[in-house]
Amino acid sequence: MLNTVTTRESIKPDHGYGGETDLLILLGVASSMLSHRISSAIAILGMRVSQLKKCISYDDQSGLNLIMEMKETLRDLDRLSRAIEVLKWDEPSPLDVNSLLYDVWETISANYTSKALDVSFDFPEDVPSIRAYSSLLEEVFRTVLENSLEAIDKTDKETGYISICSRHTCENDAVEIEIKDNGVGIPSEILLGLFQRPVPSSKLSKGIGLWLARLMLTRFGGEIGVQHTGVGQGTMMKITLPAIRVLDTSMDGNHD
Numbered sequence: 001m002l003n004t005v006t007t008r009e010s011i012k013p014d015h016g017y018g019g020e021t022d023l024l025i026l027l028g029v030a031s032s033m034l035s036h037r038i039s040s041a042i043a044i045l046g047m048r049v050s051q052l053k054k055c056i057s058y059d060d061q062s063g064l065n066l067i068m069e070m071k072e073t074l075r076d077l078d079r080l081s082r083a084i085e086v087l088k089w090d091e092p093s094p095l096d097v098n099s100l101l102y103d104v105w106e107t108i109s110a111n112y113t114s115k116a117l118d119v120s121f122d123f124p125e126d127v128p129s130i131r132a133y134s135s136l137l138e139e140v141f142r143t144v145l146e147n148s149l150e151a152i153d154k155t156d157k158e159t160g161y162i163s164i165c166s167r168h169t170c171e172n173d174a175v176e177i178e179i180k181d182n183g184v185g186i187p188s189e190i191l192l193g194l195f196q197r198p199v200p201s202s203k204l205s206k207g208i209g210l211w212l213a214r215l216m217l218t219r220f221g222g223e224i225g226v227q228h229t230g231v232g233q234g235t236m237m238k239i240t241l242p243a244i245r246v247l248d249t250s251m252d253g254n255h256d
Contacts, residue, residue, distance in 0.1 A: 042077050049074065072111075092133045092220055094244055097166055097175055098123040100134060104141040105164060114153050115160050122165035130175050130241040132220045140216055140224070143209040144179050144237050151183025151235060161234075168243060175243050178227065180236040186229040195224065217241070 049070050056063040102121070109117065145162070152160035161182040169176055186194065195214040214224050222241040229235040 038077060042074055045070075045077075046074055092131050094129040095132050095134055095137065097130055097137075097177060097241070098127055100137060101141055101164055101166065101177065104138055105145060108142060108145050108149070112149055114149075116158065117152075118159055118161045120163045120165075122163070122167075124167060127166050127168050127175055128243040130220075131244055132222070132241065136216045136219065140213040140239065141177075143213045144224075144239070147209065148179060148181035148183060148235070151181055151185070154184045155182070155232075157182065173243050175241045177239040177241075178236055179239075180234065182234040185231045185233045185235055186226065187231055191226060191229065194226065 049067060052070075053067055056067065058064075102123070105119070109119070145164075148162055149160070152162075161180075163178070163180040166175060166177050168174075195210055210224070217224055217239065220241065222239060224237065224239045227236040227238045
């Protein structure tokens, strides 16, 4: 019989980040209110999009394309609303990292048309589950993968390369995820504060993605860091999460 236990007695968000733990608590308290407000806005925007569609003729292709983009934005807002809703202190459920990684990549790559991509996956079957909220971890994976695509777009290479792999490390009983790209790399002046504060990367990007990703990972005992990078050398990010240990008790006489 297989018994499942966590590698820690309980998952705490305090990993030496001081005031950031208080920030997570504040986010948890505010999450219900924010989720309600976003859901209301989504409902109103959805009705406006439906009204707009009635005003556009079927041969107005640019107008129809705009409506499709607006609907996609509404779906993103709905996804973010659900992510905010789970910013609470209930124990998260077991999660298959490999499946979530693949699903997130499929969603992102479906809308990517800038360059040809060479993508490799390495998802061993023996990678154990982790304990996390799927919507929050999805946002972390999306942030890292979208940053990789943005870095690839900034190069003059005709084909981009992304490698996504996972593995179980027995030494610390953790699941490690590595995401590598052949993008422009991260300049040293940005790298120093990459996860400690918002670092704008363009006029449109406020640079809060990786900072928030680290905050969300601390919620369930995870970490994120840069394994290696350099201008023109690409980047490899590593995400580490506590594994859920599965104990085989079939030989100890306990068959209940």
